[in-house]
Amino acid sequence: MSPQEQLTAALARIPYAAFLGVRAELKGDELTLVLPYSDHLVGNPLLPALHGGVVAALMELTAITQLAIASKSERFPKTIDVGFDYLRSGKPVDTYARARVVKIGRRIANVQAEAWQGQRHEPIAAMHGHFLVGDEERMASGE
Amino acid sequence: MTEETHYGEGGDVFERVKTMMQWTPQGRALGLEVTKLEGNHVWGRVPYKAELVGDPETGVIAGGVITTFLDQLCGMATVLAMKEPAMVATIDIRIDYMRAAEPGRDVFAEAHCYKIGRNVAFVRAVAFEDSADNPIAHATSTFMVKATRKIGANLREKKT
Numbered sequence: 421m422s423p424q425e426q427l428t429a430a431l432a433r434i435p436y437a438a439f440l441g442v443r444a445e446l447k448g449d450e451l452t453l454v455l456p457y458s459d460h461l462v463g464n465p466l467l468p469a470l471h472g473g474v475v476a477a478l479m480e481l482t483a484i485t486q487l488a489i490a491s492k493s494e495r496f497p498k499t500i501d502v503g504f505d506y507l508r509s510g511k512p513v514d515t516y517a518r519a520r521v522v523k524i525g526r527r528i529a530n531v532q533a534e535a536w537q538g539q540r541h542e543p544i545a546a547m548h549g550h551f552l553v554g555d556e557e558r559m560a561s562g563e
Numbered sequence: 564m565t566e567e568t569h570y571g572e573g574g575d576v577f578e579r580v581k582t583m584m585q586w587t588p589q590g591r592a593l594g595l596e597v598t599k600l601e602g603n604h605v606w607g608r609v610p611y612k613a614e615l616v617g618d619p620e621t622g623v624i625a626g627g628v629i630t631t632f633l634d635q636l637c638g639m640a641t642v643l644a645m646k647e648p649a650m651v652a653t654i655d656i657r658i659d660y661m662r663a664a665e666p667g668r669d670v671f672a673e674a675h676c677y678k679i680g681r682n683v684a685f686v687r688a689v690a691f692e693d694s695a696d697n698p699i700a701h702a703t704s705t706f707m708v709k710a711t712r713k714i715g716a717n718l719r720e721k722k723t
Contacts, residue, residue: 435616436625439592460592463635464650467717471589472653473634477627496618499626503657511717 423489427451431485440474442481449489453482455515462512470510472545478517479504479533479547486519487529491553497529502549510544513537519547527554576600583639590635593628597636603644603676607636610669622666629670629690630658633702636674637686641706644676644684652710654683658702668692670699684708 421429424446431437431444440461445452455461455478463471480502487497519533533547577600584590584597584607593615599606609615609624609632617625634656641651664670673695674688688702689695 433619434625435614435619436627439614440627460588462588463590465586465588466650466714467712468715469717471587471631471635472656473627473631474589476630476634476656477625480626480630495620498663499658499660501657501659502626502630503655504630504653505655506653509652509712509717 475545476504482517483519483531483533490521497551500550505546508544529553623663637704640674640676641684644679649709650711652707654705656704
């Protein structure tokens with residue numbers, strides 16, 4: 421399987437990714453997750469605007485998947501903490517997200533992500549977070 | 564200390580707040596519910612569903628579900644703390660995970676708007692299955708109050 425096919429297969433195994441309707445595009449080792457607009461993603465029907473939680477979920481999924489690629493891990497890393505900054509209201513159009521693995525340590529990785537719509541340089545939200553990539557006990561037992 | 568609450572009189576307040584929680588299409592899709600109100604505290608629930616699983620190996624619900632749930636519950640706590648209900652918008656939310664949620668079980672949460680000013684509200688929340696003493700996650704968030712914009716604002720082309 422090509423890396424793109426592996427990625428598509430990995431995402432297809434996550435029920436919540438299908439619930440959102442997320443799909444992945446891989447260029448080299450850089451991942452873009454695409455969230456096509458759908459009515460069930462709306463948080464404010466009057467504007468209308470995407471639910472902030474959905475945009476957050478897209479960025480966290482991107483971060484986790486990019487980290488799995490960067491650490492060449494079969495398992496998805498566990499989230500320790502994530503912070504989301506909202507910069508613009510999410511319009512009822514397709515949304516994209518990319519993540520940058522800032523550092524992978526023995527146990528913890530630091531990742532940043534951004535989500536945008538029309539313009540890459542006008543992000544609608546940003547994320548930074550820490551993820552567990554290794555386990556002290558498991559490493560000690562040589563697993 | 565008794566907190567001032569502004570969400571009106573009468574027994575239908577709880578019903579109105581329950582309806583507000585279902586006002587967002589994403590809230591309806593997840594099945595978010597309000598279960599209890601007390602001052603500027605609000606309790607809610609997100610039911611466990613197979614389609615919301617984030618880790619197929621363990622069956623644990625996705626972090627994004629917890630984020631959406633806590634974000635909306637914190638927003639609800641902000642609305643309840645305002646003198647007159649109006650639109651609010653999340654400025655930021657940070658979530659710390661103490662542990663994974665238990666597979667197969669509904670997740671509950673309590674959100675508390677502990678300070679509200681003219682422009683910004685401060686809200687914290689905790690998610691759990693049985694008790695806040697055994698938390699899944701803690702959230703800290705800030706909200707812009709009175710973030711009301713024109714209906715259909717996001718459908719118009721941006722003026723530059």
